[in-house]
Amino acid sequence: xxxxxxxxxxxxxxxxxxxxxxxxxxxxxxxxxxxxxxxxxxxxxxxxxxxxxxxxxxxxxxxxxxxxxxxxxxxxxxxxxxxxxxxxxxxxxxxxxxxxxxxxxxxxxxxxxxxxxxxxxxxxxxxxxxxxxxxxxxxxxxxxxxxx
Numbered sequence: 001x002x003x004x005x006x007x008x009x010x011x012x013x014x015x016x017x018x019x020x021x022x023x024x025x026x027x028x029x030x031x032x033x034x035x036x037x038x039x040x041x042x043x044x045x046x047x048x049x050x051x052x053x054x055x056x057x058x059x060x061x062x063x064x065x066x067x068x069x070x071x072x073x074x075x076x077x078x079x080x081x082x083x084x085x086x087x088x089x090x091x092x093x094x095x096x097x098x099x100x101x102x103x104x105x106x107x108x109x110x111x112x113x114x115x116x117x118x119x120x121x122x123x124x125x126x127x128x129x130x131x132x133x134x135x136x137x138x139x140x141x142x143x144x145x146x147x148x
Contacts, residue, residue: 035061036146037060041142042111055108058109067082068081069116073113074103076109077098078097078113115141
């Protein structure tokens with residue numbers, strides 16, 4: 001009779017110790033990675049949902065392998081790198097290289113691309129990705145929706 005009690009005690013202790021271990025080895029934010037995130041808001045400016053808008057197809061994707069960003073701004077394609085911390089919600093994005101075409105939505109593109117390297121954190125809620133800078137954790141710099 002002591003064996004089952006001892007055995008269950010060992011299992012319980014293992015579960016307790018296992019739940020206290022550091023999550024450094026856990027892959028951070030799998031839902032963030034390799035997903036196409038459609039841009040829906042730049043700072044306080046919501047983007048048009050019309051397929052006739054220059055902003056309609058704008059997106060970002062965080063790819064693994066080397067940690068790379070790729071995407072389409074209203075006028076140009078872009079790419080760079082990103083770093084995820086082992087701490088939840090911590091993300092940094094490099095300056096992005098882009099092609100150099102202009103379009104009527106150039107001011108939105110400039111704000112979008114300038115906001116990316118200011119990012120220090122992110123939050124995913126349902127199908128929405130919000131990127132934040134260090135100065136304001138209440139109002140996101142950029143808002144994206146998961147593209148279906």
